[in-house]
Amino acid sequence: MMGHVPLSWFLMLSAVLFSLGVAGFIFRRNIITMFMSIELILNAVNLTFITFAYQRHDVSGHLFAFFVMVVAAAEAAVGLAIILTVFKNRGTLNIDDLDSMKN
């Protein structure tokens, strides 16, 4: 029918966002930008959950997205605290300079 969106387009959008998140995680050297790329990946996965919840007419997908959201919020709090500590100790956010575990 005209004006309706194929469900697969949502999945394609999700795949594109996921790939961009992975690209950001790999290409960026700033630890905060890498962390934001992880949030982008989680958002892409959430879109897939919501899309399949629509497909199956089942609210469970929404619950999974909700739990992903909660875990992402907790992860952001702890992760940013770790970034704060790393910056205070090392004075840099560049991931290439944080190589003390290399040797």
Added chain:
Amino acid sequence: MDLILFLVFAGIAVVAAINVVVQRHPISSAVSLIAVMGSLAVLYLLLGAEFIAAAQVIVYAGAVMVLFVFVIMLLNAGGETKAGRSFVASLLGVPVLVALLVALLALLAFFSARLYPRDTEVHFGGFRGGTAQAVGRALFTTYLLPFEITSILILIAIVGAIVLARKELE
């Protein structure tokens, strides 16, 4: 109408997501990420997920991103310096990314075609089970145990964040 809404906000989401990756300054990436999350909230509404759309705006675009912006400003993080990338990395980066995208699309196409041979048409109001009432009922009956475990997880996160942040004050 639904198609126009999807195309507009999917376009905003993709452009802003590209902006997250290519911007040098973390603040620009953070603002772009807020745009991605806002447009995703609209798409959730289109898919009938009212509660999740509201939670997306409040929790993600509100709380989490404020935390990010706060930390960026607290650390006074400047733009990223250009790293001396290896030749192999700059040569392989984009092709590997495109390969990943193609693989993901192929996987999605394969499994969704197998599970659901007919592509469903999404229209607003096609699924009305995503209200706060429905989500709340499922959360406190079927998913009660994960919900309670989540509360412990958040408690641990709070304590961990406080311990980590307090160490620097001493």
